Amino acid sequence: EEPSGTHTKRKVVAVVGGGLVGSLNACYFAQRGFNVEVFETREDIRQAKIVRGRSINLALSHRGRQALKHVGMEEKIVSQGIPMHARMIHSLSGKQSPIPYGKKGQYILSVDRANLNKELLTEAEKYPNAKLNFDHKLQDWSPETGLMTFARSDGSTEHIEADLIVGCDGAFSAIRKQFLRRSRFNYSQTYIPHGYMELTMPPIDGEFAMKPNYLHIWPRNTFMMIALPNLDKTFTCTLFMPFEEFEKITSGDEVMEFFQKYFPDTIPLIGPDALRRDYFRLPAQAMVSVKCSPYHIGDKCVLMGDAAHAVVPFYGQGMNAGFEDCIVFDEILNQFDEDLSECFHKRTKKTPRMSWRYESSIDADLGGSLQMRAHVNSKWFLFRKHVDNILHLLMPKTIIPLYTMVTFTRTRYHKAVERWHWQDKVKHKCFLSLSLSLSVLQIWTAQS
Numbered sequence: 065e066e067p068s069g070t071h072t073k074r075k076v077v078a079v080v081g082g083g084l085v086g087s088l089n090a091c092y093f094a095q096r097g098f099n100v101e102v103f104e105t106r107e108d109i110r111q112a113k114i115v116r117g118r119s120i121n122l123a124l125s126h127r128g129r130q131a132l133k134h135v136g137m138e139e140k141i142v143s144q145g146i147p148m149h150a151r152m153i154h155s156l157s158g159k160q161s162p163i164p165y166g167k168k169g170q171y172i173l174s175v176d177r178a179n180l181n182k183e184l185l186t187e188a189e190k191y192p193n194a195k196l197n198f199d200h201k202l203q204d205w206s207p208e209t210g211l212m213t214f215a216r217s218d219g220s221t222e223h224i225e226a227d228l229i230v231g232c233d234g235a236f237s238a239i240r241k242q243f244l245r246r247s248r249f250n251y252s253q254t255y256i257p258h259g260y261m262e263l264t265m266p267p268i269d270g271e272f273a274m275k276p277n278y279l280h281i282w283p284r285n286t287f288m289m290i291a292l293p294n295l296d297k298t299f300t301c302t303l304f305m306p307f308e309e310f311e312k313i314t315s316g317d318e319v320m321e322f323f324q325k326y327f328p329d330t331i332p333l334i335g336p337d338a339l340r341r342d343y344f345r346l347p348a349q350a351m352v353s354v355k356c357s358p359y360h361i362g363d364k365c366v367l368m369g370d371a372a373h374a375v376v377p378f379y380g381q382g383m384n385a386g387f388e389d390c391i392v393f394d395e396i397l398n399q400f401d402e403d404l405s406e407c408f409h410k411r412t413k414k415t416p417r418m419s420w421r422y423e424s425s426i427d428a429d430l431g432g433s434l435q436m437r438a439h440v441n442s443k444w445f446l447f448r449k450h451v452d453n454i455l456h457l458l459m460p461k462t463i464i465p466l467y468t469m470v471t472f473t474r475t476r477y478h479k480a481v482e483r484w485h486w487q488d489k490v491k492h493k494c495f496l497s498l499s500l501s502l503s504v505l506q507i508w509t510a511q512s
């Protein structure tokens with residue numbers, strides 16, 4: 065079948081970064097008939113023995129699924145994921161309380177990061193007009209000519225030119241460095257005080273140690289632990305905690321004391337020996353959020369995924385938002401018939417709605433509310449979620465939990481946050497009128 069598009073068939077698109085967003089983007093551009101070259105620092109992860117990444121598994125939701133669907137990958141990836149229909153809240157006493165994510169049938173999926181990346185690379189490679197170049201680390205590039213310089217592991221360098229450069233090289237993007245040199249480019253990078261550490265909960269007698277179709281959460285005020293299921297029947301537990309708390313624990317006995325105090329139900333499941341050992345295997349990892357604008361330089365380069373908007377992981381949206389970037393850009397290309405210069409020009413001048421800054425509020429607004437999630441205990445968490453769910457049930461069109469809008473719709477993030485603030489006002493007004501009416505009723509019955 066002839067690829068669509070008229071203006072740019074033979075144009076070369078360089079996708080820098082072959083991680084999750086880069087490899088999916090390669091499929092998008094190849095599907096449109098561009099000549100796609102992917103450049104990735106790492107060796108081919110499909111051949112590597114150990115794959116280093118940001119987290120072992122991830123929660124895939126609606127936005128990400130829609131983006132995969134567009135290149136025919138949704139079914140395959142969903143079939144390799146584990147549905148999580150509800151959160152399972154673990155209280156300190158070990159009590160488990162499920163809270164559904166949304167309506168019946170709504171669920172998110174636990175997917176293996178390395179496997180997803182491998183599948184997407186293999187898919188990209190199926191297009192005859194897409195080529196994957198591993199062991200190519202971008203050093204610098206020119207916004208004037210599109211000439212890029214790559215370092216190879218043998219010490220050599222390569223110079224390659226492209227018509228369009230798509231920066232998908234993650235939160236510490238090398239592509240973004242050129243943006244920083246330009247006037248009127250806004251940029252901020254913030255490390256949250258929390259770090260994260262991953263621990264494995266092995267199967268028991270060949271079966272999952274806990275109920276598998278849940279995202280398990282242990283909310284403990286300033287820190288929390290979560291656990292997502294894997295296909296090999298293990299759980300990956302992620303402990304989020306301020307760095308200073310991580311640093312206080314310096315011996316195996318202190319690890320045990322800490323878990324005994326806050327997560328006693330997990331000790332027999334992770335195993336005391338494994339806990340003592342694994343806590344010290346890797347230091348806690350930092351979490352950064354990145355905001356910047358604009359996301360493009362002329363018609364030469366665009367940033368997508370974490371390179372444009374890295375977020376803290378508490379809402380499970382980083383990858384989903386990055387995948388959605390691919391759809392949004394594809395929609396813009398459709399609108400302007402793939403004419404890149406027209407596309408960029410008209411987009412900024414005539415269609416602010418389609419501005420490539422569409423995601424910028426994901427962090428500003430969501431980020432703040434997400435961090436709060438770590439500051440709740442199980443009782444408060446349960447109470448709030450139940451109230452939200454009941455109100456949603458009573459008034460499905462008026463009160464929609466923020467989580468539902470973010471996770472199960474493609475409502476633009478800033479719109480979801482705006483609506484959430486509006487709903488909060490409505491809820492407060494309702495509670496106020498209700499308590500006023502009750503007081504009046506009380507006075508009236510007392511008098512009569």
Ligand code: FAD
Pocket residue numbers: 080081082083084085086103104105106118119121122123124200201202203232233234235236237238239260302351368369370371375377379380381382383384385386
């Ligand atoms: P990356 O995954 O960082 O990939 C960037 C790629 O670029 C890498 O392959 C890298 O090797 C390559 N690269 C870097 N520099 C260069 C260079 N100079 N030249 C060439 N190549 C280069 N998101 C969710 O949606 N759901 C979740 O549940 C979730 N959980 C998370 C849990 C944790 C603990 C963390 C830290 C993040 C989580 N995220 C989650 C966020 C998600 O991991 C990121 O949003 C996602 O990985 C972004 O993909 P990316 O391709 O933009 O960047």
